[in-house]
Amino acid sequence: xxxxxxxxxxxxxxxxxxxxxxxxxxxxxxxxxxxxxxxxxxxxxxxxxxxxxxxxxxxxxxxxxxxxxxxxxxxxxxxxxxxxxxxxxxxxxxxxxxxxxxxxxxxxxxxxxxxxxxxxxxxxxxxxxxxxxxxxxxxxxxxxxxxxxxxxxxxxxxxxxxxxxxxxxxxxxxxxxxxxxxxxxxxxxxxxxxxxxxxxxxxxxxxxxxxxxxxxxxxxxxxxxxxxxxxxxxxxxxxxxxxxxxxxxxxxxxxxxxxxxxxxxxxxxxxxxxxxxxxxxxxxxxxxxxxxxxxxxxxxxxxxxxxxxxxxxxxxxxxxxxxxxxxxxxxxxxxxxxxxxxxxxxxxxxxxxxxxxxxxxxxxxxxxxxxxxxxxxxxxxxxxxxxxxxxxxxxxxxxxxxxxxxxxxxxxxxxxxxxxxxxxxxxxxxxxxxxxxxxxxxxxxxxxxxxxxxxxxxxxxxxxxxxxxxxxxxxxxxxxxxxxxxxxxxxxxxxxxxxxxxxxxxxxxxxxxxxxxxxxxxxxxxxxxxxxxxxxxxxxxxxxxxxxxxxxxxxxxxxxxxxxxxxxxxxxxxxxxxxxxxxxxxxxxxxxxxxxxxxxxxxxxxxxxxxxxxxxxxxxxxxxxxxxxxxxxxxxxxxxxxxxxxxxxxxxxxxxxxxxxxx
Amino acid sequence: xxxxxxxxxxxxxxxxxxxxxxxxxxxxxxxxxxxxxxxxxxxxxxxxxxxxxxxxxxxxxxxxxxxxxxxxxxxxxxxxxxxxxxxxxxxxxxxxxxxxxxxxxxxxxxxxxxxxxxxxxxxxxxxxxxxxxxxxxxxxxxxxxxx
Numbered sequence: 001x002x003x004x005x006x007x008x009x010x011x012x013x014x015x016x017x018x019x020x021x022x023x024x025x026x027x028x029x030x031x032x033x034x035x036x037x038x039x040x041x042x043x044x045x046x047x048x049x050x051x052x053x054x055x056x057x058x059x060x061x062x063x064x065x066x067x068x069x070x071x072x073x074x075x076x077x078x079x080x081x082x083x084x085x086x087x088x089x090x091x092x093x094x095x096x097x098x099x100x101x102x103x104x105x106x107x108x109x110x111x112x113x114x115x116x117x118x119x120x121x122x123x124x125x126x127x128x129x130x131x132x133x134x135x136x137x138x139x140x141x142x143x144x145x146x147x148x149x150x151x152x153x154x155x156x157x158x159x160x161x162x163x164x165x166x167x168x169x170x171x172x173x174x175x176x177x178x179x180x181x182x183x184x185x186x187x188x189x190x191x192x193x194x195x196x197x198x199x200x201x202x203x204x205x206x207x208x209x210x211x212x213x214x215x216x217x218x219x220x221x222x223x224x225x226x227x228x229x230x231x232x233x234x235x236x237x238x239x240x241x242x243x244x245x246x247x248x249x250x251x252x253x254x255x256x257x258x259x260x261x262x263x264x265x266x267x268x269x270x271x272x273x274x275x276x277x278x279x280x281x282x283x284x285x286x287x288x289x290x291x292x293x294x295x296x297x298x299x300x301x302x303x304x305x306x307x308x309x310x311x312x313x314x315x316x317x318x319x320x321x322x323x324x325x326x327x328x329x330x331x332x333x334x335x336x337x338x339x340x341x342x343x344x345x346x347x348x349x350x351x352x353x354x355x356x357x358x359x360x361x362x363x364x365x366x367x368x369x370x371x372x373x374x375x376x377x378x379x380x381x382x383x384x385x386x387x388x389x390x391x392x393x394x395x396x397x398x399x400x401x402x403x404x405x406x407x408x409x410x411x412x413x414x415x416x417x418x419x420x421x422x423x424x425x426x427x428x429x430x431x432x433x434x435x436x437x438x439x440x441x442x443x444x445x446x447x448x449x450x451x452x453x454x455x456x457x458x459x460x461x462x463x464x465x466x467x468x469x470x471x472x473x474x475x476x477x478x479x480x481x482x483x484x485x486x487x488x489x490x491x492x493x494x495x496x497x498x499x500x501x502x503x504x505x506x507x508x509x510x511x512x513x514x515x516x517x518x519x520x521x522x523x524x525x526x527x528x529x530x531x532x533x534x535x536x537x538x539x540x541x542x543x544x545x546x547x548x549x550x551x552x553x554x555x556x557x558x559x560x561x562x563x564x565x566x567x568x569x570x571x572x573x574x575x576x577x578x579x580x581x582x583x584x585x586x587x588x589x590x591x592x593x594x595x596x597x598x599x600x601x602x603x604x605x606x607x608x609x610x611x612x613x614x615x616x617x618x619x620x621x622x623x624x625x626x627x628x629x630x631x632x633x634x635x636x637x638x639x640x641x642x643x644x645x646x647x648x649x650x651x652x653x654x655x656x657x658x659x660x661x662x663x
Numbered sequence: 664x665x666x667x668x669x670x671x672x673x674x675x676x677x678x679x680x681x682x683x684x685x686x687x688x689x690x691x692x693x694x695x696x697x698x699x700x701x702x703x704x705x706x707x708x709x710x711x712x713x714x715x716x717x718x719x720x721x722x723x724x725x726x727x728x729x730x731x732x733x734x735x736x737x738x739x740x741x742x743x744x745x746x747x748x749x750x751x752x753x754x755x756x757x758x759x760x761x762x763x764x765x766x767x768x769x770x771x772x773x774x775x776x777x778x779x780x781x782x783x784x785x786x787x788x789x790x791x792x793x794x795x796x797x798x799x800x801x802x803x804x805x806x807x808x809x810x
Contacts, residue, residue: 233753343672355677359684366688381699383717383767384692391691396684520733520752573756582756601733601753610733612753 005055006146013136019129023122038125046107066152092145123191158578167227178217186282215633222626233584246288405462427461449514459503494636501628511618
């Protein structure tokens with residue numbers, strides 16, 4: 001099975017070369033038969049990669065330690081779920097997942113792209129094939145997951161205990177679906193540059209892909225953040241770690257792309273910019289892959305450091321980023337510019353959004369790469385942490401968030417900012433009220449905290465105002481209003497949901513950072529501690545045995561108002577003997593949108609235990625907002641307008657079914 | 664507005680943004696980047712009390728002392744020189760004697776380094792990169808330790 005997987009991988013590499021060159025020449029020669037090769041080859045390549053991945057996963061599931069990668073990252077005593085997720089919990093396997101998703105997206109274009117112009121489709125598949133070829137070669141040459149060991153070891157070296165968590169089942173696949181999803185936008189852009197023209201179908205295709213990629217990337221980042229929050233026991237949700245930034249930069253650029261693609265689709269303006277942004281977004285995804293996989297950064301994500309891998313990815317990076325930008329420089333002037341618009345208009349607002357987001361991306365990029373540059377050119381080693389990003393990223397985000405509610409309410413082409421301001425009066429008044437109430441009635445609230453709460457309320461109500469205005473609240477009878485609301489295009493809901501999610505995340509961040517409390521103390525069994533109105537009693541430490549670890553579980557009781565326990569929270573220190581490694585399992589209890597968070601420290605000589613407690617108000621909203629943004633993207637994807645092929649085959653159907661009756 | 668004017672205004676707006684962001688970035692990098700030192704570097708470098716730095720090295724054997732509550736004291740060494748560090752909080756799971764560690768904080772007036780964060784290496788296979796490089800540069804690194 002393992003050799004079958006290895007063979008399938010080599011075959012997939014060969015096919016990716018075919019996919020690169022045959023359709024490309026076909027498009028140049030305008031030869032239909034050569035161009036038609038791309039589709040079946042892309043689908044077959046995906047099938048082979050899937051076979052290869054399945055072979056590796058089955059080696060992991062059956063603990064076949066004759067495979068080096070399995071030996072290094074698995075253990076026979078691990079629960080089955082972690083054996084399987086361990087397939088991508090290491091460098092080799094995660095790269096295989098990367099190409100699996102890449103070929104999957106390529107196959108989707110091949111399968112559903114029948115209504116694309118033939119040459120565009122051929123060129124897109126060719127570019128997609130070229131990216132695939134580079135990464136297949138990378139895997140086969142430097143990171144082959146199928147290398148055998150002889151003699152086979154009896155037992156494996158276990159998966160890094162931090163990764164033995166359900167988070168590993170969700171975070172990397174989602175993140176990669178996002179990262180790699182942008183490759184389609186990239187391929188479409190490069191294909192458009194090769195052809196030297198962008199037509200209507202280009203925009204209709206790129207926007208849904210951006211939405212899909214963005215949706216998964218949002219989920220991947222949110223999941224990663226929550227995972228780090230509960231797994232590391234530090235109680236933080238974002239550390240401005242270079243590896244986090246590596247995923248955050250494509251997200252920021254992707255968000256900009258999402259918005260500029262709207263302008264392009266609706267008004268056929270900003271074509272060249274959208275194209276450049278698509279190239280940059282995927283370039284940042286590649287850069288992220290390089291930063292994380294090359295070992296230039298040390299973190300839990302850098303599974304192994306091997307200089308040849310770093311150099312190889314750097315070459316891929318240079319080839320694709322340099323190549324596509326060079327092509328852009330050569331060909332961009334051939335593309336025709338689009339429609340005109342007044343600066344104060346929906347288009348203008350979206351341009352402003354793009355300016356903010358790309359500048360913010362640039363500051364994150366500088367903060368991430370600056371330490372590497374300094375280290376390369378001098379002996380100094382520096383770190384750029386949260387204070388830097390708070391000072392640069394923060395001031396760029398606040399004005400952006402302030403103007404977000406205006407965008408969707410402005411008209412296309414020429415907007416009236418005063419009319420929009422009038423419509424937002426209610427939201428503005430409520431936000432002002434929230435600011436004042438926070439400042440006056442909540443103890444210990446700083447001016448910043450109060451303004452932060454006001455900003456979040458402004459965003460949330462601003463998003464709802466958009467829906468209210470578009471369904472005619474106040475102007476028409478309630479029955480008609482509901483009918484209008486349900487009749488609104490899905491993409492309007494998508495926008496409102498995503499902006500609402502942004503407001504929720506902001507509220508969660510402000511709540512946690514400004515109103516959270518923390519206590520570090522050493523406790524004996526039976527002692528109680530109070531934190532922000534919650535009383536906790538330390539019951540004691542209890543040893544327990546897991547499948548591949550031993551743990552000391554510290555149990556705490558939450559004492560209610562009556563003095564009797566109303567719930568239990570437990571936090572544990574786990575010891576994994578194979579890797580001689582200890583991890584902390586944090587204890588979390590969710591109360592409303594807030595959480596009590598307990599992290600167990602070391603045991604003292606007198607039997608006391610160091611305990612760190614946090615009260616994190618509204619913290620769940622941080623990730624809840626992320627889910628809301630995903631829901632917004634999903635809503636937009638369901639919009640009738642975006643369904644590819646809708647104009648041709650489904651027109652009759654679509655007019656028969658009202659949008660309210662759609663599933 | 665003509666197309667040209669529109670384009671110019673977009674470019675001007677973009678440049679203004681970039682300018683503001685660049686200014687902020689340079690200001691922040693000057694203020695907020697923290698430099699990494701090994702204990703022996705501190706004899707030559709001038710680090711003011713109150714200046715934020717990162718201090719890395721090995722946790723010296725036999726120096727870990729638990730103070731009141733959650734306060735811990737230990738020494739960070741590069742085998743040439745060692746520096747006393749105090750930290751209040753929960754030490755990372757991988758914090759052990761003779762293991763690589765990076766602490767971040769400031770020197771107090773008494774010459775004791777008051778750390779507000781302590782990072783230990785993530786797993787058995789490697790040290791924090793800065794510490795490993797620093798130890799290699801000072802000839803203390805033994806390859807056997809890396810395995």
